[in-house]
Amino acid sequence: MSLFTAAIYSVSANMAMSLTSANLSVGGCIAVAVLGLLSLCAYVWFFTIVISLLNGKSVKANLPRMTRLALTLLGLTIVACALVALVSIVTAKAKPNAVPLYAGALGGIIVCIVVCVLVLPLCYSIMKYCVETDEKVMAIFKRNYLAGWRQWGFLFIIVLLVGIIVMVIDTLVGMPNSILSLASGMRHISMMEGDSPIMPSGFGLLAFLTSAVCTFVMTFVRPWVIFVFYYAYGCIDEKEKARLAQKKLEAYEDKNKSASKGTIIDFEEVK
Numbered sequence: 001m002s003l004f005t006a007a008i009y010s011v012s013a014n015m016a017m018s019l020t021s022a023n024l025s026v027g028g029c030i031a032v033a034v035l036g037l038l039s040l041c042a043y044v045w046f047f048t049i050v051i052s053l054l055n056g057k058s059v060k061a062n063l064p065r066m067t068r069l070a071l072t073l074l075g076l077t078i079v080a081c082a083l084v085a086l087v088s089i090v091t092a093k094a095k096p097n098a099v100p101l102y103a104g105a106l107g108g109i110i111v112c113i114v115v116c117v118l119v120l121p122l123c124y125s126i127m128k129y130c131v132e133t134d135e136k137v138m139a140i141f142k143r144n145y146l147a148g149w150r151q152w153g154f155l156f157i158i159v160l161l162v163g164i165i166v167m168v169i170d171t172l173v174g175m176p177n178s179i180l181s182l183a184s185g186m187r188h189i190s191m192m193e194g195d196s197p198i199m200p201s202g203f204g205l206l207a208f209l210t211s212a213v214c215t216f217v218m219t220f221v222r223p224w225v226i227f228v229f230y231y232a233y234g235c236i237d238e239k240e241k242a243r244l245a246q247k248k249l250e251a252y253e254d255k256n257k258s259a260s261k262g263t264i265i266d267f268e269e270v271k
Contacts, residue, residue, distance in 0.1 A: 044070045050223050051130045054230055061133070068137045069129060080115050087111045121148030123155050127233035151236045158232045162225055169221050177214040180207045 048066040052059050091107025125144035129135045135144070148155060184207060 040070065040074075046219070046222075047226070050226050054226075055131045055133060057133055062130075065133065065137070066130070069126065069140075072137055072140075073126075076119075080119075084108045084111045084115070120152060120155050120159065121145050123159065123229055124148030124151065124233055124236050127229050128237070131230070131233060147236065147240050151239065154236065155232060158228065162228050166221060166225060170218055173217050174214045177207075177211045180210050 044066055045063070047070075048059055048062045051066060052062050055062070085108070087110075088105065088108035122140060122145065125140035125148050128144050129137060129140050180203075184203070
């Protein structure tokens with residue numbers, strides 16, 4: 001399963017590199033889109049298998065829920081990217097005296113930071129949706145999101161540490177793929193400038209195999225990330241239960257105090 005995901009991803013990446021070429025046909029664009037969709041489906045399947053280990057449900061029961069989650073997050077990503085692009089364009093046009101590229105980039109960076117701050121609580125609500133099968137997909141934006149927002153600092157530390165570790169691992173494991181991708185990109189640029197191709201005939205196959213192997217290895221890091229957020233979900237869930245229990249206890253004590261005050265006998269009034 002992981003090898004299939006890696007192979008699909010590597011084909012998509014290698015074909016996407018040819019977007020810099022002027023000879024890319026409509027069929028090539030369609031092929032990239034189809035392979036990207038297959039890659040998304042493979043990752044959803046892989047994620048479903050891991051989640052099935054956590055919530056004890058079958059893959060058949062979890063697959064529709066994970067598909068709805070993936071489509072929801074895909075739509076959210078598209079909206080966020082469109083918002084960043086829109087703000088970048090508007091900012092670049094609103095600063096005629098500044099360099100448009102820098103002004104647009106600054107606006108885009110600010111929006112990205114705001115989006116990251118707002119999206120961070122979803123780490124809890126999404127994992128809660130995955131583990132608790134009675135949750136609805138839209139609940140990740142409602143009460144569960146608010147619970148994650150109350151633990152924003154804790155989630156930020158988790159995401160920061162996980163991001164650093166994953167970045168180091170992906171950098172080391174994916175270095176061969178990055179080198180070959182850079183070489184392929186430079187080849188396309190030189191060909192667009194009129195130079196003859198200087199890569200060996202087996203370079204495409206080598207790049208494909210390297211990308212497949214690197215992605216195959218990196219795929220095994222992803223379950224660890226899921227397990228970390230599963231731990232974070234458990235911690236936050238226990239904190240929320242303790243908070244609600246404390247509120248109920250305080251309400252019960254206040255009610256008892258009010259009741260006891262109402263039953264105090266005023267002996268002066270009796271006399």
